[in-house]
Amino acid sequence: MKKTPIALLGVILAVSGCSTMTPARYSVSVDNNMALKSYQGSTMDIVSIGAPEKYDSSCRMMGPIQASDGQTIPQFVNKAFNDEFKFAGVYGDGGAKLTGRLDKIAFSSSAGLTNGWWDLALTLSSANGQSMSVENKYDFKSGFDAITACNQTAQALGPAVQDLIKKTVTDPRFKSLLR
Known part of the structure; x- marks a missing residue:
């Protein structure tokens, strides 16, 4: 009889394990293309983007939010x-070589109970000595329950990155990185 509760506890723990939330692959934006x-x-190329010192990828005890295709979020943004x-x-090896650092990666899946946001801050540097920093907070509807909210948070990473890119390439300082 004592083995039954232990076995049941083992099954419950195995079933209730955490899940990794993964967004869809990134898709290019018409607005960014126009900009x-x-x-x-x-021509330009972002050679690498580094990670912030800290990033908490866990979402409501459901598990981590990770980028698609086994990438880190900095690799996804790059x-x-x-x-x-x-x-x-405008991509090319012979043009401006840019490096970056994500200064902040933060998200919430429970802002106002059923809303969420991604907050991404980026510093880009050029081989010409110029640099610029941008930050973008992207708001979205997440959901009430943890599964829905965390999946919605993962799916919102792509649009959040689209907005970060738009904010970067439409900033007048971006042009100085290309000289």
Whole structure:
């Protein structure tokens, strides 16, 4: 009889384990494409983006939020920038070499109970000595229960990165990185 409660406890623990929430792959933005068209004739490449000192990826005890394809969030952002550059025809090895650092990666899946946000801060530096920093907070509807809210939070990473890229490439300081 004593083995039954122990076995039942083991099954409950196995079933209630955490899940990893993963967003869809990044998709390029028409708005970002239009903004990047103004840089035609220039080429650019983000070589790498580093991680912040701290980032808590856990979501409501459901498990971590991770980027798609086994990437870290900085790698996801790096690839997203370069995908946008490629789509706009401004990506190239012979142009401006940019490096970056995500100064902040933060999210909430329970702001106002059923809303959420991503807060991403980025510093880009150019080989020409220029740098710039931007921060973007992206708000979205998450959900009440943990499963829905954490899945919605993971899916909101793509649009949050799209907005970060738009804020970056439409900032007048961005052009100084390309000289």
